Amino acid sequence: MNRPRTSRAAEALAAAALLVLTAACGSRLPESDFGHGDRPSATAREPIRVGIVASATSPVGGGAFTGPRDGANAWFDRLDARGGIDGRRVEVHTCDDGGSGVGNNECVRRLIDEEKVVALVATTALDYAGASRVSRASVPDIGGQPIGAAYDTYPHLYGIYGSDAPRNGTPGWDGRLYGGTEVYRYFKREHGARTAAVVSYNQSASAAYARLVERGLKAEGYKVVTEQVDFALPNFRAVAADLKEQGADLVFDAIDANGNARLCRAMDDAGVRVTAKVTNVQNWTSTVAEEYKDAPHCRNALWATGSSRDYEDTAHPAVRAFRDATKDLRTHSQWQLEGWAAARWFTDAAASCARTGITRACVDRYAGRTRDYTAGGLLLPVSFERSPEPPSTSRTCLSVARWRDREGWVAQGDMNRTCFEVPQLAYEP
Incomplete structure (x- = not known):
């Protein structure tokens, strides 16, 4: 099952x-x-x-x-x-x-x-x-x-x-x-995204992570635009100009929080409007308004994905x-x-x-012995069933939220029903 x-x-x-x-x-x-x-x-x-x-x-x-x-x-x-x-x-x-x-x-x-x-x-x-x-x-x-x-x-x-x-x-x-491609599948199926940009530094860890994101996007049929900036002197204005020229629907990144804020400001200055600037669970915080204070358009295009229920979902x-x-x-x-x-x-x-x-x-x-543990509904079902063979595909669910200035992080649908059968791509840690 x-x-x-x-x-x-x-x-x-x-x-x-x-x-x-x-x-x-x-x-x-x-x-x-x-x-x-x-x-x-x-x-x-x-x-x-x-x-x-x-x-x-x-x-x-x-x-x-x-x-x-x-x-x-x-x-x-x-x-x-x-x-x-x-x-x-x-x-x-x-x-x-x-x-x-x-x-x-x-x-x-x-x-x-x-x-x-x-x-x-x-x-x-x-x-x-x-x-x-x-x-x-x-x-x-x-x-x-x-x-x-x-x-x-x-x-x-x-x-x-x-x-x-x-x-x-x-x-x-x-x-x-x-790892699965469910995040990319979600934005393709639910929001019609077709072109995705991946922004990274010219630094080994950043570049390696960006390549993995690129592989997942391509597996889901996206046109992928890669943008790499200098770690010491990043030119985010040039990146923003190219994102506008390429018509990117989504922006993923392999850069730090400060770099993300600067990228968002450059996108706003260049008039870049995307379906989603996608971030991860570690940046799913209440500090967004302050960190992205100079980028109101990009800030309100921030989406986060993860495996736990939105901390704002007080219902x-x-x-x-x-x-x-x-x-x-x-x-x-x-x-x-x-x-x-x-x-x-x-x-x-x-x-x-x-x-x-x-x-x-x-x-x-x-x-x-944990099987499908949810901490009272806070987590997607957590299990530890040792498989002798790696997965080729998997039915994977995800929690999705987007930032709205007057509301904070707003959950997008039921995380237990936002599920996709997706390929599992191998990578070396």
């Missing part, structure tokens, strides 16, 4: 755009520094300890990786105010890895060996160098953001969007991951609960909602273990 499936390309690869400007390669600690750790079980008198790793001070910029952490903390605060899990509060230990591999390894070591956390929740790491240690220690990592290939590589790691990969220590299937009770608990936050974002969903996922796992003991092993068994 076909069921909705989440995209690997739409989220995991979109996150690669975050890496374009960073120099945070880090280095791994020697393997001799790693042990297996234990599998602690908290007694009835002890709190339930969880860890959250976030690259809060990464070179990408302050706040770029803190949304999932903030959403998860909001869930646990509310949970504890209502009695915790089986009468036990959740004690959250956060760690900022600084966006480096060395820092990530140290966070993982401290949380596993010193704090004795039962699980990691809502991990958002620029360089998840400690992933292999988490896996070897059999610590469940629940609802992390797939920045890089860790969640398609190691057992005991459960990314927020699910995975069908074998996860036997090698990324995907023999080092190759697969849905699960979203309403999230917004009520986070009403004091200065800004809101889709990543915050996904961090909230990750914390709820852990809570469901821990609650199922309350009678026999909330241990790493029990929580891991629950997460490993």
Whole structure:
């Protein structure tokens, strides 16, 4: 039976755009520094300890990786105010890895060996160098953001969007991951788009991501216009002029947030009007009005796609609960909602273990058996069914929203019904 499936390309690869400007390669600690750790079980008198790793001070910029952490903390605060899990509060230990591999390894070591956390929740790491240690220690990592290939590589790691990969220590299937073309299919079928532009820097990570987007667009029959600008001195005016000349319906990009704002301003100045300037879940935030203040036309052509329910969709009770608990936050974002969903996922796992003991092993068994988990309707169905063969096609659903100045992000249709049978394209992480 076909069921909705989440995209690997739409989220995991979109996150690669975050890496374009960073120099945070880090280095791994020697393997001799790693042990297996234990599998602690908290007694009835002890709190339930969880860890959250976030690259809060990464070179990408302050706040770029803190949304999932903030959403998860909001869930646990509310949970504890209502009695915790089986009468036990959740004690959250956060760690900022600084966006480096060395820092990530140290966070993982401290949380596993010193704090004795039962699980990691809502991990958002620029360089998840400690992933292999988490896996070897059999610590469940629940609802992390797939920045890089860790969640398609190691057992005991459960990314927020699910995975069908074998996860036997090698990324995907023999080092190759697969992503669908549902985003491009959506704009073609629902909005009649035929010509799409892809803007990138003359930088390796940016160019590689742009090539993947181009492949997906061509697979869906688009005429593709490629635009590459100099990383140091980008001429967005020239790009905008060519977009107007080529009559682009859609604009995708492999550039950073600042570059996007400058591109949008150049498009407005040149009178470029497109069906959609398409962005990803990481930029699905309430800060759009400020970041794109000089580009009103482009700003109101911004569309975002992802695998979770629009954080503005307060008609849905699960979203309403999230917004009520986070009403004091200065800004809101889709990543915050996904961090909230990750914390709820852990809570469901821990609650199922309350009678026999909330241990790493029990929580891991629950997460490993996950089939079509939605966090109360916040996520497209998440599953972990290891497939020995990579997919060739898949029925994939997506959440779509567009920005409107007086309304914020407006959901476009039902994410559980916006589904397409699309090809799955291979790529190397």
